[in-house]
Every structure is written in C-alpha cells, then in structure tokens.
Amino acid sequence: MSLGRKIYKGPRSDDDQLSDRQTSEEGLFSERDGFSKYQRLILGLGLTCGLMLISAAVLGICCAKAKDFDMSDLAASPLFAELNFYRNQSHIIKAKVEAQASLIKERASHLQIKQEVNLKRAFVDKLQGKIETLKQDVKILQSNKTTLEKNCGWCLPKWIFHKRSCYYFSDEDVSSRKNWTDSRDYCISKGGDLLVINNLEEQVLIRTHLSRGSSSHVWWMNGFWIGLTDVATQGVWVWVNNVTETSTVYWRMGQPSRSGPQTGNCVAFLGETISTWYNADCSQHRLNWICEKEARKTDAV
Known part of the structure; x- marks a missing residue:
C-alpha cells in the first residue's frame, strides 16, 4: 500500500480489521502465485537453452567427424595402403x-x-x-x-669221364704232394695208372681241366706228374704202358732240361698252351698228379 493512501480514518472496528486482514492475505497470496509462474518460465527457458547448447555441441562433434571422414583421397591413401598391407x-x-x-x-x-x-x-x-x-x-x-x-655212372667220384676213360686230377697242398713213384702207386690203388696221352685231343682235354692255381713261386713245382719217363734209357721217353713217345711238339720250350734244379727223368704237365711237358726229378720233386683208368660201370657209386 502506498504512502499517499495512508490516511488516518480514525479508530477501526474489529470487522474492519478483519476485512483488512483478509484483503492483505489475499494480496499476499496473489503475489505468491505470480512469483511461482515466473520461476516456471525462467526454469523452462533455462532448460530450453541447455538443450540447445547440448544440441549444438552434438552437431559440432558430428560435423567434426563428418569433416574427418570427408578427407581427400590423397590423405586416405596411406590408410588404405596400410589396411591392404595388413x-x-x-x-x-x-x-x-x-x-x-x-x-x-x-x-x-x-x-x-x-x-x-x-x-x-x-x-x-x-x-x-x-x-x-x-x-x-x-x-x-x-x-x-x-x-x-x-x-655217367662209369667213374669214381671226383673222376672225369671222357669217351672210354676216367681221369683224376689231384689237388693237394704242398705238404701232401707226392713224388713220381708214390703218385703212380696211388693211381694203381684206384685201378688205374699215371696219365698216358695218346693224341692231340687228349692233350687238349687235360690242359682244359687242369687247375690254373699256383701254390709255389717256382713254376715247375706247380705241375702234375704224368706216366712218361726216360728211366730205362736216358733220352728215350716211354709211357707206363710201354709205348715210346717220339713227338716233341708237346714239350715246353727248352725242355727236357739236363741241367739245373729242375732236371730229372720223369715228366710233368703244366701250361695253358699245347706245349706243356717238362722233366723233373722223380724222387726229389713233389707234385700233384693225374691218374687215368678205363671206364667201368662197376666203379660207379
């Protein structure tokens, strides 16, 4: 209430005071109601401004991201290259x-x-x-x-059959070899005798079956006794069957020898050619031997 309106009106009754109080309370209540509306308006405006600020911030961020994504191809190339590399x-x-x-x-x-x-x-x-x-x-x-x-059932074991004869080639070591006489005794004990060569065919046959081994460094110690000697008359070579040998084609070169340690009156066989005969000491030299006997069925085992 303004000061111009404050005019003294004298003593007031209780009813007047009550009426003034009611009027004052109504004005007070009226002011309160007006203040509440302003607060609501201000609060609404504040919220609206806040939302607008938030929206602006969000739009700014989105624009910034959109700007980042809107790079030129030149700027993106390294990234794509790195992506392809990985x-x-x-x-x-x-x-x-x-x-x-x-x-x-x-x-x-x-x-x-x-x-x-x-x-x-x-x-x-x-x-x-x-x-x-x-x-x-x-x-x-x-x-x-x-x-x-x-x-063919005609010869003893280890004997070789040829036509009507059986042949045996001894294969003894040096300590078991024999002289000419003992060799002949062995052949006779088997029903035969030392070899008698009758022709070239038989000479080739014996040479073919002869052992090629050499057990001694002295060549004539590797030979085989055969049944030819000149014991009865020197220089006249006679077979054990009393047939005189006149051919000289089968003698080795320089044989028969009449000097040196190899000389003798009995004949041995050694060599790979037709000429294979040589003479040796009948009693002192110990050699292998060749036996020959007539083939008979009764000898078969």
Whole structure:
C-alpha cells in the first residue's frame, strides 16, 4: 500500500480489521502465485537453452567427424595402403601356418617312408643272405650234377669221364704232394695208372681241366706228374704202358732240361698252351698228379 493512501480514518472496528486482514492475505497470496509462474518460465527457458547448447555441441562433434571422414583421397591413401598391407600380411601368415602344417605332415610321411625303407632293406639283406646260401647250394648241386653227367655212372667220384676213360686230377697242398713213384702207386690203388696221352685231343682235354692255381713261386713245382719217363734209357721217353713217345711238339720250350734244379727223368704237365711237358726229378720233386683208368660201370657209386 502506498504512502499517499495512508490516511488516518480514525479508530477501526474489529470487522474492519478483519476485512483488512483478509484483503492483505489475499494480496499476499496473489503475489505468491505470480512469483511461482515466473520461476516456471525462467526454469523452462533455462532448460530450453541447455538443450540447445547440448544440441549444438552434438552437431559440432558430428560435423567434426563428418569433416574427418570427408578427407581427400590423397590423405586416405596411406590408410588404405596400410589396411591392404595388413590384409596381405594376414594372407602371408595364413600361408605360413598352412606351410608349417604341410611340412609337419611331410616330415611325418618322410619318417614313415624311412622306417619302411629300413624294414625293406633289412628284409632285402636277409633275402640276400638266403640267396647267397642258395647259390652255394646250387653250386654244389651243379658240381654234383656235372660230375654225374660227366661220369655217367662209369667213374669214381671226383673222376672225369671222357669217351672210354676216367681221369683224376689231384689237388693237394704242398705238404701232401707226392713224388713220381708214390703218385703212380696211388693211381694203381684206384685201378688205374699215371696219365698216358695218346693224341692231340687228349692233350687238349687235360690242359682244359687242369687247375690254373699256383701254390709255389717256382713254376715247375706247380705241375702234375704224368706216366712218361726216360728211366730205362736216358733220352728215350716211354709211357707206363710201354709205348715210346717220339713227338716233341708237346714239350715246353727248352725242355727236357739236363741241367739245373729242375732236371730229372720223369715228366710233368703244366701250361695253358699245347706245349706243356717238362722233366723233373722223380724222387726229389713233389707234385700233384693225374691218374687215368678205363671206364667201368662197376666203379660207379
């Protein structure tokens, strides 16, 4: 209430005071209601401004991001290149892993193959041993077969059959060899005698079957006694069947010898040519020997 309106009106009754109080309270309540509306208006405006600020901030961020994404191709190229690089790297890593897996598989396969090869090699070695044993058996069988075929049941074992005669070639070591006389005794004990060569065919036959081994460095110690001597008359060579030998074609060069340690009155056989005869000491020299006997069925075993 303004001061111009404050005019004294005298004593007031209770009713007037009550009425003034009511009027004052109504004005007070009216002011309160007006203040509440302003607050609401201000609060609404504040909220609106806040929302507008938030929207502006969001729009600013979005624009900034949109600007970043709206880079030129030149600026994006390194990123795409790096992206492609990593993609290629992933392919390389994948290929490496696959290669390692394949290598492990190949190594396992190689190990298995190696084990199989070792087993097969052991099996082959075992078979090779059996083959060698079988070869020896075959050799023995062939030797027996050859002996049987050659003997045809006409000769003793280890004797060679040819036409109507059987031949034996001794194969003794040096300590068991004999002189001419003992060699002949052996042949006689088997029903034969020392070899008598009747013709060129027989000469070739004996040379073919003669052992090629050399047990002594002295050549004439490797020969074989045959049944030819000049004991009765020097220079007249006679076979054990009393047939005189007149041919000289079978003598080795320089034979018969009449000087030196090789000389003697008995004949031995040695050589790979037609000329194979040489003379040696009948009693002192010890050689192998060749026997000959007539083939007979009763000698077969």
